[in-house]
Amino acid sequence: MAKGVSIAQYWGAGCGGCDVALLDIDERILGVAEMADIAFWPIAVDTKLKDVEAMPDKSITVTLYNGAIRNSENEHVAKLLRQKSQIVVSFGSCACYGGIPGLANVTNKKAIMDYVYNKTFSSVNPEGTLPQPRYEAPEGELELPVMYDTVLTLDDVIDVDYYMPGCPPTTELINAFLDVVEKHVKEGAELPPKGTFIASQKTLCDECGREKSYKTIGGVHLPHEIDIDPEKCMLEQGVICLGPATRAGCGAQCLNANQPCRGCMGPTAAVEDHGGSMLSALASIYRTEENETQLSEDDILKLMTEIKDPLGTFYAFTMPKSIIKRKVSEKKAEVSE
Structure with missing residues (x-):
């Protein structure tokens, strides 16, 4: 109808x-x-x-x-x-x-295809056959979508x-x-202005009800490594939570389950780079053993070593929209479009 x-x-x-x-x-x-x-x-x-x-x-x-x-x-x-x-x-x-899917921007189509069809434990492909965008079959030409780099x-x-x-x-x-x-x-009501985000304009931290004491931390932990207090700020317990850099509007579902925010709502309009903003927030509360908040290069290296997966931690959902967008070829220093 x-x-x-x-x-x-x-x-x-x-x-x-x-x-x-x-x-x-x-x-x-x-x-x-x-x-x-x-x-x-x-x-x-x-x-x-x-x-x-x-x-x-x-x-x-x-x-x-x-x-x-x-x-x-x-x-x-x-x-x-x-x-x-x-x-x-x-x-x-x-x-x-x-x-x-955007995390694939740390590699390229050739490397992905080679790994999936030739290098996994279950790959049995002695002829090195890879998918082709076109194939001439007796019934006519068959096509597959072209995967982008x-x-x-x-x-x-x-x-x-x-x-x-x-x-x-x-x-x-x-x-x-x-x-x-x-x-x-x-x-006949008016629609919102073009470009509007159907979500909060605030960060998740702004709407989070956990207790904050604005203290510094001396290290970071994975969620399973400590007993997380459900009443206190995740970051102040040393668990990386992307709430300071992430748009609210999700109902804090992860935090309500006593798990840290992973950033799926992306940045607010005030943030140019989601991961960079979170790194800045984390660095601002990190202290050295001497209780200094001014980090040396060695301190920064120690912090990054403690973070098991920096890319997956800070850019799990937003790498293609970040400033870096993707990894540049180490050999040619260029990117295929």
Whole structure:
């Protein structure tokens, strides 16, 4: 039944959790079905890509695109949905910042393919066969998407209207956005300014209820190495929590489970580099054995040695959107685009 309003949801390079998150709004999904047609949602309806290509431009009211841009198909569908949609939302951490797939930017396509098809314990590939983008079969030419060297964010390839971070976005954020869309459709209410983040403008620390005494620390610990006091600030217990550098809006779900924030909501508008901001915050509370807060090069080296996985700690969700973006080739000092 045509309703004059339609919604699309698509997954790029991601895990599928964002699609499930949309179903986690429970009975509210029935209200969405009453308000709008589902124009395209591969996990839930059988609309084909050719059907989307045949749709008039701007005929889809809202598209929620989740997942990073990892290959040519991700980019093609992103551009197609931009063409067919009035509003595009970068939905989830992978679309907004590159997410976990973005950690692949420390290597390149050649190294990944070589490892997966030749070097893993279970790889049995004596001929060194690798996937090819095209193959001439008796039935005709077969094609696979071309994998990129660099993982990109959604707004690297298309114009994005709104951002809803999270791994995945919480039910509260999804419902807040649906409220805005519903009021716009039914009452003609104005939409938020373009570029708005559907999340808090504050940091997680600003909204965290844990007790803070603003003391310094003499070392860092992994969560399983100590008994974490559920009432006190994680950082002050020596557990790296990305709350000082991370946007609030997640309901502090990890902290409520007595686990540190890993940064899936990404940085606030005031932060240029998520990982760099967190490193600065950590350095500001770290002290030497002499109780000095002015760190020498040796002190910094000691601190970084204590952090088991600096990249995965500070840039787990945001490396493609960071200043460094990816690792540069050690041999040629250049990056393949």
